[in-house]
Amino acid sequence: MPLTVQPILPAFGAECSGLDLTQPLSSDQLRQITDAMDKYGVTVWRDTGMTDEQHIAFSRNFGYLERVPKRPEGQRTRLPYRELFDASNLDLDGNITRDPAAIEYRKGDRLWHTDTAFMTKRTSYSLLMAHQVPSEGGQTWFADTRQAYEDLPEETKELLEGKTGINSLWWSRKQAGADIPEEEINERFKAEHPLVHVHRGSGRKALFIAAHTMDVKGMDKEEGRALIKQLIEHCTQPQYVFNVEWNVGDMVIWDNLCTMHRGGDFDAANEKRDMRRTTVREGTEPHTMETGDDPYTELFSRSPETVDINKARDAGR
Template sequence: MQAVWQEKELSPHLGTALYGVDIRAQRTPAFARQLKQLLARRGVVVLKDQQLEPQDQLDFTRLLGQPILNFPHEFTWLGMREIAILSNILVDGKPIGNRAVGRNWHTDFTFKEFPAAYTMLYGIEVPNEGGGTGFARLQKAYEELSLSEREMLRGRNATYSYAKLQERIRGGRPATHIVSEPDVTHPLMRVHPETGEAGLFINHNDLLQIEGFSEDESLAFADRILASACSDDAIIEHRWEPNDLVIWDNRVVLHIGLPYDMEKERRLLHRTMVQGERPIAML
């Protein structure tokens, strides 16, 4: 990155914070290329001290690619489905945003034919204690597989279901209202389009089944992979400050929303996502 701002690595293996960058003044293809390269290498980039209106965030999202329309769409900024509101705040007794999302390790929108490449969260109000976002490299789990396991997984696909995701969120109750998102199939081992690096691509909550595995075996395998990637010594936690913009590459990292006291603390974040490519299978 250019020398007009400062960089700080958040850990030896993951995450970089940038200081002195105003993204409103960095809407150029050259900056987008630099940022994508940094995300591919470091997984997570934290841009400190931003002063963003919702349109600013959406414009910057478009710099990186095509914004994704959020699901569900009831908690969006003034009906703009590209901007999701994540919040525990109530106005006249009604929630203004999605109160509790992402409370387990995952990657975004695996249930889409073109999953999210990048996710952006902008912190407007953040808790004084708790409520951080954790990150882990999925590549770590790939590196810990034996050669025979890699060969066994090569060429296999996994099927993901938005309806199944909603059932699990709803505690097993059927999500009969979900009709617009058909099940999708993605390779278990994919290649990152920026680096050519091979790695795993797997999620849990929306996982229906892995080819050649039963449903129970599929979920058990996903649990094992996520546990391997997310061991305590390998994760980082972003502790939010107001006006942080956090961007991550879903092809590199898993993430999790960490708990906080939702009765005492206030939290308001805006989320946008960039559509990625159809996952490229490792040959």
């Protein structure tokens, strides 16, 4: 059965059906998926019926999967595979977390961002799967950074030419309200990426900028941060944005290199939201397995105390 594609906006976002993602796919079927991703940037797949194992196996079709920070032997994790990033509000026992560090850390998800822009090696696809959803709220919002770039005034495009953004995970957490001194952020790792790049799949230019973007290299801090704010506000105007209402079993794939996204509010203190994400490293080959390259472990080993989830979990063991 061929892939069926129903656009959400004229050239951004699409609901897809017709393929069984729980089964091995042919090269032609995978090409249909990547063609849809190149055109629409976000694809929504309803009621997939996928297990964790099938989620990971399907994701490997698109490249090397990033892994969550390695835990010392004998320490528990909620999810059984390091390829699954836990985007829930749950603790290790599957209960709603009351850990202040975890709650503080997750607030950053409500800001417009691109996954792992704070790492040297960027993420291409993110594949997010819903296992439990709240009774209301908890949507995910997406913004089109290709069309937003194309609609910029020419003088702004000229200003952005050759500019580099400086990105920090801890900066986005600070913007979301975490009490992290800027001096502490400056002591930690930051990644540099062009503010504008050519999206490989479509050949179109796109902005690569969001909540992790702290400064513009070579620009005065105040001027650079005003520019970042202006660009995020431009990209998230209604004509570039849609949201996904989740049901259990739904999967959404988005291309971080031509989109921004943010999580919607819900009653996180009283309702469970169990979301699990795989992330594909840009420029890697399908079915690439573990390489020994583990940058997340190093990054999170120096978390600011305010948002040090692992330290809080260890204290509760």
